[in-house]
Amino acid sequence: MQTIQTNEEPFEGKTSTELALGCFIIGTLFFILFLTLQDTSFVLIIGFIFTVLALFLNGIMLYHLLYHFYILPQQRKYIGLKIIILLGNIPVAFLYYVIINYFASANSPF
Numbered sequence: 001m002q003t004i005q006t007n008e009e010p011f012e013g014k015t016s017t018e019l020a021l022g023c024f025i026i027g028t029l030f031f032i033l034f035l036t037l038q039d040t041s042f043v044l045i046i047g048f049i050f051t052v053l054a055l056f057l058n059g060i061m062l063y064h065l066l067y068h069f070y071i072l073p074q075q076r077k078y079i080g081l082k083i084i085i086l087l088g089n090i091p092v093a094f095l096y097y098v099i100i101n102y103f104a105s106a107n108s109p110f
Helices: 014-036 041-071 073-087 089-105
Strands: none
Touching: 014 041, 014 073, 014 089, 041 073, 041 089, 073 089
16 A cells, blocks of 8 residues: 655644734724724724725635635645634624614714
């Protein structure tokens, strides 16, 4: 029986985790600023620009992870975990959106 050795380097998904964590932290800071400041128009504008940029960067990272998920079948469990971590920001962002929309439409002084 012959064994085949491959010289593939293990997939490092550290960048995707850092991107997901960084976007979560920055988004949470914008959310806290929205809740604490009186004039929130500036925070909403900068937060919207950040959200568009984060969507673009996370989309590129998701494509990168899906590509490696396909070509590296022996590391699918690890890469799948990285995909779940990256996609974990979606429910958080949606929750922030719902809360901000509630406060914006209620004309709350909060």
